[in-house]
Amino acid sequence: MSMAEKARVAVLISGRGSNMAALIYAARATDCPYKIVLVSGDKPDAPGLALAESEGVRVVRFPSPTVATKTQFFNDLNRVLREASAEYVVLAGFMRIVPDAFVAAWHGRMLNIHPSLLPNYRGLHTHSAALDAGDAHAGCTVHLVTAELDGGPILAQTKVAILPGDTVASLEERVRIAEHQLLPRALAAYVSRERDPE
Ligand code: GAR
Numbered sequence: 001m002s003m004a005e006k007a008r009v010a011v012l013i014s015g016r017g018s019n020m021a022a023l024i025y026a027a028r029a030t031d032c033p034y035k036i037v038l039v040s041g042d043k044p045d046a047p048g049l050a051l052a053e054s055e056g057v058r059v060v061r062f063p064s065p066t067v068a069t070k071t072q073f074f075n076d077l078n079r080v081l082r083e084a085s086a087e088y089v090v091l092a093g094f095m096r097i098v099p100d101a102f103v104a105a106w107h108g109r110m111l112n113i114h115p116s117l118l119p120n121y122r123g124l125h126t127h128s129a130a131l132d133a134g135d136a137h138a139g140c141t142v143h144l145v146t147a148e149l150d151g152g153p154i155l156a157q158t159k160v161a162i163l164p165g166d167t168v169a170s171l172e173e174r175v176r177i178a179e180h181q182l183l184p185r186a187l188a189a190y191v192s193r194e195r196d197p198e
Contacts, residue, residue, distance in 0.1 A: 007034040007191035010086035012077075012094040013041045017048015018176060019092035019113055019183050024055050026184030033192050038084040040077060042096050058084070065096075074102045088191060091145065092183065100147050110145040111190065113183050115175050117157055118143060122150035127168045127175065138162055138171055140179045142186035156186035 009027075011020045020039060027036050039052040044061040053059050060080050065073035081089060091098070091112040103110065116126035117139040130138040139159045146152035158178040162171060 006032070007088060008037045008084070008086050009034045009088045009090060009187065009191070010038040010040065010081050010084060011036055011052075011090045011092050013039065013046055013048040013092050014043050014095040015046050015048060015093050017046065017051055017093065019179055020048050020090075021051060021055075022180035022184055023090065023092065023187065024052065024057055026188070032184075033188050034088070037086055038081065040080060041094060042073065048093075071099070074099050078102060078105055088187070090183070090187060097149060098145060103145055103147050106145070108144065111142055111155065111187060112145050112150070112152070113179055114141045114143065114150050115172070115179065117141060117159065118150055118154060127171045130162065131166060131168065131171065135162055138175055140175055140182055142183055155190055156182055158182045 009023070011023055013020050017039075024036050026032055027034060036057050038058050038060060039049060040060040040062065041049065042062065042064055044063060049059050049061060062073055062076060063069075087109065089106050089110040091110065093113075114122075114126070116122075116130065117137065118141040121129045127138060137159045139157055141157045142155045143150070144152040144155065158181065160171075160175050160178050
């Protein structure tokens with residue numbers, strides 16, 4: 001695949017952006033099938049936005065949306081994504097429920113990373129749920145975003161053993177290592193499959 005054919009990916013974050021960073025660094029490999037054309041989100045002072053800028057990736061900041069401005073926020077965000085000619089959107093710790101119109105606008109083109117083995121533990125507090133349930137494994141999932149929260153088709157998962165004495169913090173840290181491996185690979189596989197005429 002030549003450079004010109006790389007898939008154009010935008011990443012949306014709300015916080016630290018370590019999964020976003022994993023994508024930025026993966027995209028530096030010459031054989032990576034995508035490039036990160038834009039990073040944005042709903043928190044203008046998210047540390048991940050500053051990191052993306054330092055890494056030379058274009059960042060667009062929006063004021064944190066309120067109930068009253070949420071529709072406008074997603075309209076503006078969608079416009080910016082289109083202007084950047086993004087072909088795919090990755091939600092990498094984007095902690096907002098995405099409205100149906102935005103989901104529809106990116107149907108089949110928007111991926112999310114979630115810190116559980118879906119369909120277990122949709123929503124928040126996934127690690128405490130896995131620990132409380134006495135599960136042998138936690139993990140992470142990359143899935144397509146549909147109107148159903150954390151309910152879209154699963155693209156890839158990684159299992160992570162729960163160790164004796166694990167806390168939410170220790171488990172979260174280990175799952176995040178798995179996330180950083182999973183997300184760049186799942187995205188590469190997905191954009192490659194989409195472009196493969198077969
Ligand atoms: C990640 O663990 C991601 O799976 C989770 O937020 C974290 C973001 O970390 N996402 C969700 O919980 C989505 N519901 P990061 O900012 O360091 O990538």
